[in-house]
Amino acid sequence: MHYTRDNMAGLLRSHDINPTHQRIEIAHALFSRQEHLSADQVMAVVNTRHSETSKATVYNTLKLFLEKGLVREVIVDPSKVFFDPNTSPHHHLYEVDSGKLSDIDAEHVVISGLPPLPAGMVTEGIDLIVRVRRTR
Amino acid sequence: MHYTRDNMAGLLRSHDINPTHQRIEIAHALFSRQEHLSADQVMAVVNTRHSETSKATVYNTLKLFLEKGLVREVIVDPSKVFFDPNTSPHHHLYEVDSGKLSDIDAEHVVISGLPPLPAGMVTEGIDLIVRVRRTR
DNA sequence: TCCGGATATTAGACAAAGTCCAGATCGACG
């Protein structure tokens, strides 16, 4: 299945998002290259094509995608947030020097022995980040 | 064992850090209250006492502590980094709404099934963050 | 087709966290 702009419209609709031009472009940027992009990378990608999209719209749209569960937020670098088009359960591998971020399928990963949560709390998510460095 | 300013000097020396007034104050701020503080919280704490310490020094010092392995960095909130005086192996529990951050002892937590690392890579650390929310 | 309202987009001002630099200050040692 290819991530054409047309298919993006359907994807957006299925997530209860009104598919506008800008939203389609932004979704396309994220999904066509299955990669983790930061907000300004998204902006750069979107604006290489003809129509310009404003910074405000990029931020608004990414936040909207987040709320609607279309993308996930990955916080590994204090200086910028990455957006992850893969919403299936998975973890992350972060190469500290290069800043490269990749997925670790959660299927075979087991996390056990976590203490019970404080009363009245529910888990919103578990982020597991493996930070690696090149041997020198 | 109490975290007096005098003891801080020894702690710094044992980590190969020249113990200056400012560094002692900053270490004391972090260690005397075993808590996660952000850079500006550190600055606020340090500057309630007489001598003022500049923003640049706070940032420089925290970075130095980090390099020397005196503190850990915890990245849970995209808007600010927390510094953690607890360097023993542990994970974190983050209350999304309140921003409260607490430790989870790593002793009983087992993470298994992680795939092998890419060649030429070594693990620098594994960050496990449990994000929780108050039930409503 | 034209209108009106709701929704979306925009430029640019603003805020907050963090970095950088050149000059001032400190403190150890001779």
Next chain:
DNA sequence: CGTCGATCTGGACTTTGTCTAATATCCGGA
């Protein structure tokens, strides 16, 4: 006391992200 390297400092600057008020677009009904 004077020197020198290490440290500290104010303040300008950068970057990421937010906010706002004005404009543009879309869509259903007359």
